[in-house]
Amino acid sequence: MKKILVTGGLGFIGSHVVVELQNSGFEVVIIDDLSNSKIDVLEQITKISNIKPDFYQIDLRDKKAVRSFFNDSTIDGVIHFAAFKAVGESVQKPLDYYENNINALVYLLQEMKNRNIDHFIFSSSCTVYGQADELPITEDAPVKIAESPYGNTKQIGEEIIKDSCKAYNMNAIALRYFNPIGAHKSVKIGELPLSIPQNLIPFITQTAAGIREELAVFGDDYPTPDGTAIRDYIHVVDLAKAHVKALQRLLDKQNKENFEFFNVGTGKGSSVMEIIHSFENVTQQSLNYKIAERRKGDITAAYADTTKANEVLGWKPEETLEEALLSAWKWQQKQS
Numbered sequence: 001m002k003k004i005l006v007t008g009g010l011g012f013i014g015s016h017v018v019v020e021l022q023n024s025g026f027e028v029v030i031i032d033d034l035s036n037s038k039i040d041v042l043e044q045i046t047k048i049s050n051i052k053p054d055f056y057q058i059d060l061r062d063k064k065a066v067r068s069f070f071n072d073s074t075i076d077g078v079i080h081f082a083a084f085k086a087v088g089e090s091v092q093k094p095l096d097y098y099e100n101n102i103n104a105l106v107y108l109l110q111e112m113k114n115r116n117i118d119h120f121i122f123s124s125s126c127t128v129y130g131q132a133d134e135l136p137i138t139e140d141a142p143v144k145i146a147e148s149p150y151g152n153t154k155q156i157g158e159e160i161i162k163d164s165c166k167a168y169n170m171n172a173i174a175l176r177y178f179n180p181i182g183a184h185k186s187v188k189i190g191e192l193p194l195s196i197p198q199n200l201i202p203f204i205t206q207t208a209a210g211i212r213e214e215l216a217v218f219g220d221d222y223p224t225p226d227g228t229a230i231r232d233y234i235h236v237v238d239l240a241k242a243h244v245k246a247l248q249r250l251l252d253k254q255n256k257e258n259f260e261f262f263n264v265g266t267g268k269g270s271s272v273m274e275i276i277h278s279f280e281n282v283t284q285q286s287l288n289y290k291i292a293e294r295r296k297g298d299i300t301a302a303y304a305d306t307t308k309a310n311e312v313l314g315w316k317p318e319e320t321l322e323e324a325l326l327s328a329w330k331w332q333q334k335q336s
């Protein structure tokens with residue numbers, strides 16, 4: 001049984017990936033410092049899979065602790081989620097973001113290199129494309145100058161991995177996520193924003209639940225059919241399954257290059273207003289929203305061309321947008 005280290009494995013995406021890895025027969029060990037998650041998630045994962053993953057509460061910025069973890073463990077591959085992820089906050093606290101998102105990555109890769117651990121999956125983001133010139137966005141689209149320190153950490157992260165793969169003969173895949181949403185069908189794990197949500201869906205569900213008074217729609221004057229910004233929303237369980245496919249590709253030595261990257265989205269763009277109306281339809285909740293100024297740094301439209309992931313990874317999303325929205329709402333109701 002292959003043993004996979006999942007960093008940030010108690011977070012939103014990581015927890016879903018842990019479950020999918022367990023479903024596919026992998027043994028999972030989690031490192032998380034609980035800076036943006038709760039220890040209860042470990043119990044919930046265990047309830048879903050009937051398998052308790054090993055857990056280490058380690059801050060990956062603690063180089064000695066990372067080294068001692070690797071000294072004591074035998075690991076076949078690493079999936080690295082642990083990072084700070086709030087775009088706005090990264091503008092206020094760039095050094096915190098560079099320290100966490102870059103140092104943690106470097107320390108992990110160093111320990112992997114020292115022990116010839118060869119398989120690495122990285123959480124990248126469609127933010128690397130900025131406002132792409134052509135839609136849908138293929139992997140050939142150029143990486144644009146980052147709009148935020150957070151976005152920059154993903155670009156730099158990919159460069160660090162690419163250079164490491166070349167120098168040390170490691171193999172890695174970066175998955176460039178579009179907009180992950182939703183929750184596991186068991187309603188035991190989901191997105192748990194510990195402060196005011198930065199993303200649309202948790203803001204919508206919290207508004208419907210009465211936690212937030214009003215949803216602000218940032219801009220209705222974008223050059224889109226209804227004037228609101230367009231994104232590609234992907235169910236987190238579909239996204240999780242893409243990680244298992246990517247890992248399997250590396251373990252089976254099917255990768256054509258040391259460092260590969262794939263878009264992970266649905267290929268379909270939805271505007272903010274379309275999301276609001278779909279949410280209202282599937283949940284029968286009416287949302288209190290108002291149109292507000294555009295938010296600085298937001299782009300007009302981004303949705304993926306997923307041909308490469310479909311054909312090379314053999315991966316396709318299975319869940320609909322409606323299923324994803326409904327699962328997010330069920331998850332929210334359980335929190336209230």
Ligand SMILES: NC(=O)c1ccc[n+]([C@@H]2O[C@H](COP(=O)([O-])OP(=O)(O)OC[C@H]3O[C@@H](n4cnc5c(N)ncnc54)[C@H](O)[C@@H]3O)[C@@H](O)[C@H]2O)c1
Nearest residue numbers: 008011012013032033034035036037059060082083123125
């Ligand atoms: N959610 C999104 O919209 C999105 C989109 C694109 C990319 N990503 C990337 O995917 C990854 C996971 O995102 P998420 O939404 O699950 O975030 P999350 O905050 O829910 O999960 C990240 C986890 O990492 C942990 N963590 C952070 N810093 C750590 C450190 N120094 N040491 C140990 N643990 C640490 C947190 O406690 C948390 O449990 C991140 O790298 C993020 O940048 C997320």
